[in-house]
Amino acid sequence: MRILANDGIDATGKQLLEEAGFEVDTNHIPQEELAGKLNSYDAITVRSATKVRQELIDASPNIKAIGRGGVGMDNIDVEYARSKGIAVLNTPAASSLSVAELVFGHLLNGVRFLYDSNRNMPSKGNTNFAALKKAYAKGVELRGKTLGVVGFGRIGRETAKVALGLGMDVIYTDLFDGPKSLSLTFSGDTVVELPVKQASFEEVLKQSDFITLHVPFLDKPAIGKDEFALLKDGVGLVNASRGGVIDELELVKALENGKVAFAALDVFDNEPTPRIEVLSHPRISLTPHIGAATNEAQQRIGVELATLLIDALKK
Known part of the structure; x- marks a missing residue:
């Protein structure tokens, strides 16, 4: 299974996913190109930059999970994704x-x-x-x-x-x-x-x-x-x-x-x-939206997000 960490993921979280058998791609795909490329993946992780809206979800029927590294999920059409059977995950405590x-x-x-x-x-x-x-x-x-x-x-x-x-x-x-x-x-x-x-x-x-x-x-x-x-x-x-x-x-x-x-x-x-x-x-x-931007928080986010994705994708 392939996971696109489109806004990056801490190295510890990436390692956990790879040890669990997943391929993790950390190369950023611009928003305007995602609809044509996301269907090559089984899951995507984002922070606040990438938006996962209904149109992108419809264009990517292979996606099984969306992970948000952080608290707010206003950049994701959460209810619509869940109505399609997609797991939507976030990390509210880590930051x-x-x-x-x-x-x-x-x-x-x-x-x-x-x-x-x-x-x-x-x-x-x-x-x-x-x-x-x-x-x-x-x-x-x-x-x-x-x-x-x-x-x-x-x-x-x-x-x-x-x-x-x-x-x-x-x-x-x-x-x-x-x-x-x-x-x-x-x-x-x-x-x-x-x-x-x-x-x-x-x-x-x-x-x-x-x-x-x-x-x-x-x-x-x-x-x-x-x-x-x-x-x-x-x-x-x-x-x-x-x-x-x-x-x-x-x-x-x-x-x-x-x-x-x-x-x-x-x-x-x-x-x-x-x-x-x-x-x-x-x-x-x-400050330019850096509330969670510490090394410690990003490591906690990466570990928590990886754990949640492993659980969701291996069910």
């Missing part, structure tokens, strides 16, 4: 810590103005050092502040644990009843149980000093014009979930009028061509 750490990279970046300082120091640091020092002199600490977590699944909970470890208070909202505390494991196997509070979406918007979103994009942004009006003045926002979860045009307005102090985006409405208003804004910290 949680990597995304959580990126969220805090952005938060620390934001409260100390590092994203803007790194833009300006190379061009102005040797001519206007004193003015830059003054411009970035009003940083704040995260300890003692309230982090609002929208969506308390695996990634939301891992992000909350980092916040608790830094001494923040955590308030969260979710569609389902969640925990009242989380367990943190420190070096030496010390385990500490710390409280978290579940609240309504509106309460989270009103009470949080910083907000991080970990929800899928549904039919409209989770934070749009009406939601921006509810936020604390000077809030910091982070979106490392899906593009569109925050209304980007309303975000720019909120940054301009001071409602939002800074924002951080790892995902964008029009990937891979984000809006120039977002890319050039001096109070937005930016």
Whole structure:
């Protein structure tokens, strides 16, 4: 059986598949050429770049499994594929810590103005050092502040644990009843149980000093014009979930009028061509959809994806 890892797969995962008797092709086939070539394979693995829509599924009747290395599967027509008897698999747990750490990279970046300082120091640091020092002199600490977590699944909970470890208070909202505390494991196997509070979406918007979103994009942004009006003045926002979860045009307005102090985006409405208003804004910290892009996460994803594919294809 042949597997096309069209967006790549970690070497450990590839080795597991090959040891199980599969041929793994890691040569990327461009999206526009997939319909003519995918039927030569028994399965495909993707990340966020490759889209597996109904037309491609119909053109590839030999495909028995589609694997998504990561959490969200909005680039796959999941229900249609399953209606055709195709196994659709993902790896929701493998990248949680990597995304959580990126969220805090952005938060620390934001409260100390590092994203803007790194833009300006190379061009102005040797001519206007004193003015830059003054411009970035009003940083704040995260300890003692309230982090609002929208969506308390695996990634939301891992992000909350980092916040608790830094001494923040955590308030969260979710569609389902969640925990009242989380367990943190420190070096030496010390385990500490710390409280978290579940609240309504509106309460989270009103009470949080910083907000991080970990929800899928549904039919409209989770934070749009009406939601921006509810936020604390000077809030910091982070979106490392899906593009569109925050209304980007309303975000720019909120940054301009001071409602939002800074924002951080790892995902964008029009990937891979984000809006120039977002890319050039001096109070937005930016990364190019790299939440799961750590060596450790990719190895975990590769191993989990390989295990799931072996199980699905050898039934």
